[in-house]
Amino acid sequence: MFTKTLCVSAIALATAAAAPAFARDQIKIVGSSTVFPFSTTVAERFGKSTEFKTPVVESTGSGGGLKLFCAGVGEDTPDITNASRRIKESEVKTCAENGVTDIVEAKIGYDGIVLANSKDSDQLSISLGDLFMALAKDVPGEAGETKPNPYTMWNEINPELPAVKIEVLGPPPTSGTRDAFVELAMEGGCKTVDWVNDLKKTDSDAYKTLCHTIREDGVYVEAGENDNLIVQKLQANPDAFGIFGYSFLEQNSDAVQGAMIDGVAPEFELIAEGDYPVSRSLYFYVKKAHVGEVPGIEQFLAEFTSEDAWGEEGYLADKGLIPMTDAEREEGAKAINGLMNLSM
């Protein structure tokens, strides 16, 4: 009897709500886990301050989000996707093949990637070149030669670095943070070797393999996507370093400290001004065909691009987003609210 009542009421519930469920009245957002905290904050404020429903925000990763986004136009596909990197040519092409031709690009701010260790140890100051030497699978030797990474101690790379074992905890390859770290820090350090920089023009595949491959001999430990876990492990092991986003450094400033990279500390102003070398732009993309079909998208964009949100003193800055300059914001807000098409 119990079962019957339960199931009958479930079916009743389902049919009662079946009518409105197909005309979607709620914005759907997917994408990067780095942008997730910012996107959800805006979504929540938007839900509270307007008569529209709070958008549903899914954390699928940048690549996964764009895949869903580009799957087509229609109710079942997301309206907006977040990305911690710019959309690729190939993704624009996939989008176009599936009928998603008009895309609005919104750059929302910056995020710094930090190399941090426990406050119980000394602050590290390292150049990008040395950082690359510590983490690459193969390191460049004399002109044109590469050898498997021989370094196990920081001071073997550069006598000025501390005499401790190299141990770095970082995100796995599925993570957008890892992609950005490889592109900005690893490649940035790799390029500092002259012959490698020349290699880029002659053999870009070899260049990519050399510069983008992180060592797999246990020195770089893949610590999962959970940055809180990395912070906890750093507290337990003062000799280890961790790689994560700036917002986690800011929230845990009593426990961990960021290393100076090329002489620049990972501080809010320095990242905002572009002095800190390992910082990336964060984006979201809007499907223009859905604007007007799903209610509230335009208002959501207006909320996101308001000074209260992404401004220098907006609530997103409190959440760790590093705002763009005044000029960039002004121009961005115009383009986004005017629904300008993406140009690669």
Add this chain to the structure above:
Amino acid sequence: MTDFITPSSQLKSRKSAEKRFQWYGRGAIFASLAFLVVMVGSILYKGSGAFTTTDVAIVVDLGPEAVDPANPQDARFEKIVKDALKARFPEATKRADRRKLYGLVSNDAGFELERFVLANPDKLGGEVRVWFRASDDFDILLKGTVDRTVDESERRLSDQEIGWIDTLLADGDVKRGFNWSFFTNGDSREPELAGILSALVGSALTLLVCFCFSFPVGILAAIYLEEFAPKNRFSDIIEVNINNLAAVPSIVFGLLGLSMLLNTFGMPRSSPLVGGLVLSLMTLPTIIIAARASLRAVPPSIREAALGMGASPVQATFHHVAPLALPGIMTGTIVGMAQALGETAPLLMIGMVAFIVDVPQSILEPATALPVQIFLWADAPERAFLEKTSAAIIVLLLFLITMNLLAIVLRRRFEKRF
């Protein structure tokens, strides 16, 4: 007689082997209990903070200039709160200091005041003392999570902010209370506002769908296979496959859900309907196996007696065998459902790992589930989400215990002895 090999020594070694084994057993039980105590203890210790909140009283000006009595909803509530804070601590004059000052109360304070004004229109027209939810940093300072003795540069709250908090405390403008909003709110990006309700309702709806699908299907399959199906190679293959299915990693079912339910049938993404169907694929083998085992445990004499009295096989099964097997079937079902309750991997694929504020009203609306909520909070940068994570685990454990209790009660009620 004298040829016995020293019986006393043999007996002694047998007895001591017995004793040793008992001690091993006790040791094993002790070890598992110790793990349980450590786990539950640390979760309770970390999560207990989430059940209290901090509120701050601030005198706000609700005079006719600030709030128009004719149209109270048009007032700029956020500004009123900020002005009130400025009036309370006039020494904050620089922009940076004012930002810190505004950070004492939750981000939600403006909305809170709006709700207060709309609910109490009679309070308009003068200065009113209103309670606001304190911010997460304020809250965890009072809970002692933040060490205030460390150097100022190394903590989130500056000496100035701690000074304000101490002044408020000394003036009796701070109160601590039970965190009801944890059970009445949906998810939020502000730790002090985040609640478990939407995840709890999402989990309940998902399990409801899962139960309604897997229970009848599972029982019918089990009864047919056990009581009616001919024993041949074909039924052997089915049996082997059901057993294998029970061991398939759950993410595979998630992928199946994505390609079949979402892409082929076009069911709504992130909905408990899809979540429940995917999870029921996972619980079905568990239910079938448990149901078959308990049907097999019903003594054959019952069946034979019923058949002997002229009952048809269907009557014998449904009137006599199935009711006796029901307690075992229910236990199996609850075990399967408990497994489903803790699953996140398949939900990831079908979009239930999402930030959802609104409490789902039906099985077609977007929803999330308890384990997903734990996962999302564990991943959030704000320090105050640490205790929320543990509190959500406590709620999940309570949900599980309730389900298990239900299983025991149902068993007691239906159990029959021969």
